[in-house]
Amino acid sequence: MNDPQWTTGPVLSGRGLVKRYGGQYALAGVDLDVRAGDAIAIVGPSGSGKTSLLHVLAGILRADSGEIHLAGRRIDQLGEKKRSELRRTEFGFVFQSGMLVAELTAEENVALPSLLAGRGRRESVRAGREWLARLGLGGKEGRRPGELSGGEAQRVAIARALTHRPKVIFADEPTGALDSRTGQETMNALLGAARESGAAVLVVTHDRELAESMPQTVAIRDGLIAARPAHGGLAA
Ligand SMILES: Nc1ncnc2c1ncn2[C@@H]1O[C@H](COP(=O)(O)OP(=O)(O)OP(=O)(O)O)[C@@H](O)[C@H]1O
Ligand SMILES: [Mg+2]
16 A cells, blocks of 8 residues: 555556457557546447446456556456455445345445455444445445335445445446436445545446536547546546
């Protein structure tokens, strides 16, 4: 955490990222720098490469070429086991519709990544309860996903993405299944929680208004960055 090599540089950096499916380029050479505290909206038409970019940066997909550094350390050449460990410890994920475990309570869902990251049960549950309370879900810790509204379930998913204190949160259409007002509230909850925890956040969204409410926007078209954010966030 205090390695001087990266404390002033980006927390996550992608260089020349290329991802091909057959002859088609999902990513055609993307450079992106994410600094601590950044909140970046990723926008672009369907099929432009947004999910591919998140998955390549998070090490879910392997790029065909390019480099990824996390906190100054190259991570794209790591083996599957190490990358899976990074995903459990350094990254948090919020998906379009929760992907909560239906059989587990809100509190158990939220504690899960922290337990998987190797923290103790007591600490994981305590941290999970704190995040649930901060996200306005105090009193609903014992509910199962089926007993929550869509917006509440997404806030549980946000708490779950934060409890193990990740450096970067990846959110792919986290408000895609919500009405626009609940979507804006959920996005505000995500951004506020990320800010409090110090995590950077990358959010894919189709919602233009939501994207415009974010501090930075990166537009993708045909696997390439088409527009630079208003300030910071991208490599020179
Ligand atoms: N597993 C796959 N096999 C083959 N082609 C794929 C695969 N995943 C994605 N693609 C292709 O790569 C391109 C980028 O896809 P990607 O999922 O990154 O787009 P997206 O911007 O997230 O789109 P959407 O907004 O619809 O989610 C598309 O042309 C898609 O068809
Ligand atoms: Mg997508």
